[in-house]
Amino acid sequence: MNPTVMAWRAGWSRGVIELRQSLTNAGDLFNHFFWPVLMLGATFFMRDVSFGQSGFTLGALALPSILGMNAAMSMVSMSQQLTADREDGTLLRAKATPNGMIGYLTGKIISVSGGLVVDLAIFLVPGLFIISSLAVDDASSWLTLIWVLVLGLVATLPIGAVLGSVFVSARSQGLLQLPILAMIAISGIFYPITALPEWVQWIAQAFPVYWLGLGMRSALLPDSAVITEIGESWRHLETIGVLGAWAVLGLVLAPIVLRRMARGESGSSVAARREKALQRTG
Template identity: 70%
Template sequence: MTPAIRIGWQRGLIELRQSFTNGAELFSHFLWPVLMLVALFFLRDRDFGSTGILLGALALPSILGMNAAMGMVSMSQHLTADREDGTLLRAKAVPNGMLAYVVGKVVSVAGGLLADLAILLIPGLLLVDGLAVGSANWFTLIWVLVLGLVATLPIGAILGSVFTSARSQGLIQLPVLGLIAISGIFYPITALPGWIAWIGQVTPIYWMGLGMRSALLPDSTVVVEVGDSWRHLETAAVLGVWAIAGVLLAPVVLRRMARRESGSKVAERRERALQRAA
């Protein structure tokens, strides 16, 4: 098992390095953070109601949490693409190959996410006023980020196991974007109707955004949150439940998916892809 983990780690680092030396992937790393910075630029001087709190300050840490949660979409896309082109089948044929594959994907996806967050956070700290830059709780930011990734990446692996083609990824992205819209990312969840706010609080996206806000915003801004509290215990509990469920379910789903993979199925999917391209 240890050699497989080491091989997976090395593979993940290679994939991560390749993603920053490939023009198209490098562009994608910068595109989303730049679009978010543009949105923050227009929000930076707008107040939330009569609180005097700037929307830009509320939105920046929320967007960081959202981007981290979007790792489940990236994981799903990678796994589906590798399933379609036969990479997973080749990994299955090697002893402990699936373990090495999963470790490699976690390293590459998580590493890419951390880089994307840095691309957004560093200029965002200079662009947006109202953040507690000097007194930020970086420890809180780190544990929320780590726990959030553990909670969301296995979900992405499960979704990637369920959907068999890259075209089906739209079925994942649309619901995720809908959850983002009701998760208090661009506007505090307390301003949403009660039943929508409850749905938003079931998802890890809301709690990652809340945890990021608690780390980067002054304590005075807590008045716009549910119960006037950062709810750290609830954040750890909800993300922990999602993490445990994902860690327990993902290996089972991946093993079942790998057992169903065969050369004929890969060839069939490739033939369908060629027909669509034609």
């Protein structure tokens, strides 16, 4: 059998095992439920708050947007896990195995994507009972949701791998939080982006969070809700174009950055990071 195919199969098995472990571990289960439950609470309190004269509530507009935001945040999960594995030597062991990096990355893609689907289901299923005005009785809505989610993952997971290669320790991941929160704030997640200044709208449209939110809204909201969007259009072609551009950028950069990072990994570098971490905790 082709060694690369064997690496993919090993990575698939690794990813499924990691996902299963995360769904049977108390700490990981808490993490799976914490953010969706928190967002359900926010959606519940916005369910009766109207947005201007649109006839829609902020809860109805926010629920699909939050789905898109969570999908975009898969890049943060990928980055954090890759950095943690780099710090504890897991990446070094993968590097030492023939085609180990291929299997490792395949496993991470499976586990992060699977965990994201679980998180989205935890949020969406109860959300359908909280918000009754969603257009979920049409198969085309679910097909749109699926292609937006898949394209979004292709656009964000490689970027997450790049970020995970840049940061050398789990503590340094904190540097991501402020720009990520700023991106969310201007991307029309909790309030329609058309209410923001035009220059802010242009900045938001450069990043995947806005387009994933827009794509999810186009899937789950009735067509009449398009009046709250820029140009009163769901802009599917633009969504494909921007997310596709991010996907190409990530897929080009990720292998280059990961190879350079893997070449710099050694037993001494892992030991040095571990010693530094012990000094901080001591």
